[in-house]
Amino acid sequence: LEIGTGSGLLAMMAARLGARQVTTCEAVTAIAATARAIVADNAFTPPVTVISKMSTGLEVGVDMDERADLLVSEILSSEFLGEGVLASIEDAKRRLLKPGARIIPARGSIQFALFGGADIEHNIRVDQVYGFDLSRFNAIVPRKHYISRNDLNIELLSEASSAFSFDFAGTDRFPVSERRTIEVPVRQAGRCCGVIQWIRLEMDDSHVFENHPAIKNPASGWQHCAYVFPATIEVLPGQIALIGAARNRTTPWFFFQGFK
Amino acid sequence: LEIGTGSGLLAMMAARLGARQVTTCEAVTAIAATARAIVADNAFTPPVTVISKMSTGLEVGVDMDERADLLVSEILSSEFLGEGVLASIEDAKRRLLKPGARIIPARGSIQFALFGGADIEHNIRVDQVYGFDLSRFNAIVPRKHYISRNDLNIELLSEASSAFSFDFAGTDRFPVSERRTIEVPVRQAGRCCGVIQWIRLEMDDSHVFENHPAIKNPASGWQHCAYVFPATIEVLPGQIALIGAARNRTTPWFFFQGFK
Structure with a gap:
């Protein structure tokens, strides 16, 4: 799972490094559509799936088959907290990640x-x-x-x-x-x-x-x-x-x- | 007349250079109050009068005794037009300046x-x-x-x-x-x-x-x-x-x- 797709770069890097399945979400519709096209440009297998939602709107069983083993995110502002990182990670741990899932960054x-x-x-x-x-x-x-x-x-x-x-x-x-x-x-x-x-x-x-x-x-x-x-x-x-x-x-x- | 007091610097410079009477206006109330205090700090005679209004709200006979001989303003944005300079100067020429008044900048x-x-x-x-x-x-x-x-x-x-x-x-x-x-x-x-x-x-x-x-x-x-x-x-x-x-x-x- 990735939170905050942007250009899709982190999701594609995760796939290239061996992630079997990458679900990534992006709140801004125009950015999500562009990221989806960029992922297609770069011809990804295994698939990177871009979902046009905030992470707090993702649902296991609807947007992803099961809870994720790994969370990657870059939702940090210059003052660390400005993009709502605390609430997003708390929510992901409660609903979207397996117990003991790895989180990057860890701290x-x-x-x-x-x-x-x-x-x-x-x-x-x-x-x-x-x-x-x-x-x-x-x-x-x-x-x-x-x-x-x-x-x-x-x-x-x-x-x-x-x-x-x-x-x-x-x-x-x-x-x-x-x-x-x-x-x-x-x-x-x-x-x-x-x-x-x-x-x-x-x-x-x-x-x-x-x-x-x-x-x-x-x-x-x-x-x-x-x-x-x-x-x-x-x-x-x-x-x-x-x-x-x-x-x-x-x-x-x-x-x-x-x-x- | 000055449009856009800010710190009061241009108005005080005009007074120091010999302007008999300087009326200056500032749309943001907190800035106008601060400029008024700065003018007092610097003990100005002849008076600089800070009016807490947009220039389009100034009235001759109420805010200034007569139309002004000279307009000084720094209401230019990085892209020249962003602070509404055209409308402000048109209005000042129509209502607040004497015919043939000097305008700085002229062009x-x-x-x-x-x-x-x-x-x-x-x-x-x-x-x-x-x-x-x-x-x-x-x-x-x-x-x-x-x-x-x-x-x-x-x-x-x-x-x-x-x-x-x-x-x-x-x-x-x-x-x-x-x-x-x-x-x-x-x-x-x-x-x-x-x-x-x-x-x-x-x-x-x-x-x-x-x-x-x-x-x-x-x-x-x-x-x-x-x-x-x-x-x-x-x-x-x-x-x-x-x-x-x-x-x-x-x-x-x-x-x-x-x-x-």
């Missing part, structure tokens, strides 16, 4: 670090411009930015921390929301603009993907998310920042709570 | 060129991936892209052309829509992905701003827009491409019509 987490640097600060905050003080404008601009420019130098002022982890293989029902305070040791002095967040995926026990800001990965659809603090904070090595991390089913959030 | 145009290059093509099209042919997916992806990465090498395969020009100072009523075929001489051989579009503004008779893709301007809010053709086209110097250009009140569009 994942929302990672973050403190960030700063004059280059990025200049792009996410406004202060003095041509002799005018515009700093009040910072109060009404968005607090969350997707970092789509990789020419901007972003300094990581702390080590990476994990905010929330999700064991897809081992958990049947995830908490609806979570909130915690995380101690983050400062590694480098600087003006901290906020938290930069990325994702880490453990495909199985040996393969990990992580779009860590310091790793130059080939282009992916995942962007780094910056959660900008209301004011810039001077940090020094040796300090331990207390970062509040919260999530609901579809969004994480980060805020500064002080120093330890 | 502007929507500029474009043919573009290609392996680097950008790889990011806007999909063909073979891990041995699978995904090319049908190109039929359902968006035809218009904002180019937000400036690390991608974009090759201009033609000289710049002007698609549509707008003389704000000299025109009282712009056509609702326009459509034309433009002859575009190819300058460089390559795989043409489509048209890249930018804006050119003549502030007055001597000051021009243009975010030409070959000019490294300081960061601005304006992005280059790529209008991707359904299929990539091989072009050669000496050929003259026939490019269809169309616009309505809020959007331009470009398409390939053949060679001359």
Whole structure:
């Protein structure tokens, strides 16, 4: 079983790697029709079946002959939760997978670090411009930015921390929301603009993907998310920042709570 | 008169440069309130008055004592027309400006060129991936892209052309829509992905701003827009491409019509 067909690439890869039968589902009708044509273009045997439904609408006995042995999915947003991955995997485990079925990725987490640097600060905050003080404008601009420019130098002022982890293989029902305070040791002095967040995926026990800001990965659809603090904070090595991390089913959030 | 206050920067600059009275309007209430506070922070005399209305809701005798001598505005989107500049300036000329009032920018145009290059093509099209042919997916992806990465090498395969020009100072009523075929001489051989579009503004008779893709301007809010053709086209110097250009009140569009 695959959730979220898109171009059909993952389903076809699974078939090429030996899956006897691949059922894949796609909520957007035009995308499902295109994926079906792409699968035909690539002449697949054994068959890849594209079903034009959300996974929560799939029915064993109607859309698939039996429960699946393996779930593959790439329904992760830049902030991990945005495409409803938790609800989709919970539902699949309850209704569409055999007990003990393999799940790829098996586990994942929302990672973050403190960030700063004059280059990025200049792009996410406004202060003095041509002799005018515009700093009040910072109060009404968005607090969350997707970092789509990789020419901007972003300094990581702390080590990476994990905010929330999700064991897809081992958990049947995830908490609806979570909130915690995380101690983050400062590694480098600087003006901290906020938290930069990325994702880490453990495909199985040996393969990990992580779009860590310091790793130059080939282009992916995942962007780094910056959660900008209301004011810039001077940090020094040796300090331990207390970062509040919260999530609901579809969004994480980060805020500064002080120093330890 | 200014249309579109934002942070209040243009209005304060006008006051600093000697404007006796600046009336500026802002449709978003929270932004208008912030701009009013920023103007107070910067202690302006003569007064800058921020009015929390769209310009089409301003009334002479209520919001301003008399018609204005000068209009300043920055209500231009990356594709020039997206923020309703034509309707706003027509209305201001009819109701809010003195006859012969100066308008800054006085004129502007929507500029474009043919573009290609392996680097950008790889990011806007999909063909073979891990041995699978995904090319049908190109039929359902968006035809218009904002180019937000400036690390991608974009090759201009033609000289710049002007698609549509707008003389704000000299025109009282712009056509609702326009459509034309433009002859575009190819300058460089390559795989043409489509048209890249930018804006050119003549502030007055001597000051021009243009975010030409070959000019490294300081960061601005304006992005280059790529209008991707359904299929990539091989072009050669000496050929003259026939490019269809169309616009309505809020959007331009470009398409390939053949060679001359």
